[in-house]
Amino acid sequence: MTSDFVRFGVVGGGAWGTALAQLLAADGAPVRLWAREEEVVLAINTQHRNPLFLPDAPLAPSLTASSDLADLAGLDALLVVVPVPYLRAVLEGLPSDNSPLIFCSKGMEAESFAFPVDIARDAFPARPRAVLSGPTFAHEVAAGLPTAITLAADDLALAEALARALARPHFRPYASTDVIGAEIGGAVKNILAIACGIVDGARLGLNARAALISRGFAEMTRFGLARGAQAETLAGLAGLGDLVLTCTSSNSRNFALGQGLGRGQSAAELMADRRTVAEGAFSAPVVAAAARAEGIDMPITDAVAHLVAGDASVADAVQALLSRPLRREGA
Ligand SMILES: NC(=O)C1=CN([C@@H]2O[C@H](COP(=O)(O)OP(=O)(O)OC[C@H]3O[C@@H](n4cnc5c(N)ncnc54)[C@H](O)[C@@H]3O)[C@@H](O)[C@H]2O)C=CC1
Numbered sequence: 001m002t003s004d005f006v007r008f009g010v011v012g013g014g015a016w017g018t019a020l021a022q023l024l025a026a027d028g029a030p031v032r033l034w035a036r037e038e039e040v041v042l043a044i045n046t047q048h049r050n051p052l053f054l055p056d057a058p059l060a061p062s063l064t065a066s067s068d069l070a071d072l073a074g075l076d077a078l079l080v081v082v083p084v085p086y087l088r089a090v091l092e093g094l095p096s097d098n099s100p101l102i103f104c105s106k107g108m109e110a111e112s113f114a115f116p117v118d119i120a121r122d123a124f125p126a127r128p129r130a131v132l133s134g135p136t137f138a139h140e141v142a143a144g145l146p147t148a149i150t151l152a153a154d155d156l157a158l159a160e161a162l163a164r165a166l167a168r169p170h171f172r173p174y175a176s177t178d179v180i181g182a183e184i185g186g187a188v189k190n191i192l193a194i195a196c197g198i199v200d201g202a203r204l205g206l207n208a209r210a211a212l213i214s215r216g217f218a219e220m221t222r223f224g225l226a227r228g229a230q231a232e233t234l235a236g237l238a239g240l241g242d243l244v245l246t247c248t249s250s251n252s253r254n255f256a257l258g259q260g261l262g263r264g265q266s267a268a269e270l271m272a273d274r275r276t277v278a279e280g281a282f283s284a285p286v287v288a289a290a291a292r293a294e295g296i297d298m299p300i301t302d303a304v305a306h307l308v309a310g311d312a313s314v315a316d317a318v319q320a321l322l323s324r325p326l327r328r329e330g331a
Pocket residue numbers: 012013014015016017018035036037053081082083084086090104105106107136137138139275276277278279
């Protein structure tokens with residue numbers, strides 16, 4: 001069957017944008033990637049590598065890069081992989097086409113409490129929008145290792161068509177219509193990965209990590225259901241699946257940031273001069289504030305927000321979580 005979506009562009013040349021571009025270009029298909037850094041553009045076009053963000057992955061020659069957003073005009077669909085704090089500004093510079101935008105970033109914008117799809121609705125009200133989210137370390141996808149992921153769009157026919165166009169023998173997108181569920185799963189798991197990293201760095205044990213994963217999942221579910229997400233999505237690839245991946249591996253930048261906090265380093269020290277993002281550090285105060293405003297109990301998210309802001313110690317945060325009144329599970 002032929003696809004309406006053949007010529008893809010990728011907005012964002014970090015690790016995940018580069019890995020997705022490589023996924024689509026590996027069979028020789030032309031893929032255009034926008035990167036902010038001239039150094040990345042030059043290296044992709046001449047050495048077929050991204051030395052700043054995905055240094056170990058050889059890239060296909062059919063993947064070409066540009067630092068001019070205008071070069072993404074006229075393609076069939078764009079994968080948008082810009083960290084959420086910078087997303088609105090980058091979207092403003094995109095050429096105004098009618099092709100679908102597929103959001104692959106995992107976070108919630110400060111002040112507006114907007115997820116990527118909401119930000120795009122402001123910038124491009126008429127453009128079709130989808131979300132791609134799940135347990136997907138960039139270096140594994142770039143290396144062609146088996147991966148499954150959720151692809152959500154309001155319109156099931158669009159989700160299925162995009163899933164078919166992105167699928168590869170080792171890359172299986174599962175179509176869904178639960179856009180908000182896919183976005184909440186990705187944003188909240190990043191915060192919980194920081195929490196699990198803290199437990200690891202502070203040597204609080206594996207029981208504590210398992211407790212955090214399951215109580216964190218309860219928080220994600222409360223927040224998601226209150227905003228109209230479906231429980232199956234939160235228990236699926238974009239929620240629980242990604243939570244398990246990033247809460248158990250220091251390959252996760254969020255988990256690694258937490259490990260540093262757990263060992264006693266300050267957030268400021270850990271974030272200084274870093275080129276890569278740990279989106280959970282941006283999202284924790286935003287999700288904590290949104291939950292507070294809506295009366296949703298999210299104590300782990302709140303603790304991470306305080307630790308990232310540097311206004312609580314790990315010992316204080318653990319004590320605060322352990323001294324909460326006992327309650328019925330599931331309540
Ligand atoms: N790395 C991974 O394995 C995965 C990452 N993600 C998500 O993808 C999104 C992008 O992450 P990565 O590609 O890993 O990024 P990265 O951490 O590899 O690189 C940082 C990115 O931020 C961009 N950036 C920095 N300052 C900027 C600014 N002022 N304006 C615009 N862009 C700026 C850089 O150009 C670069 O593309 C995040 O939301 C992340 O949670 C999702 C799935 C997997």
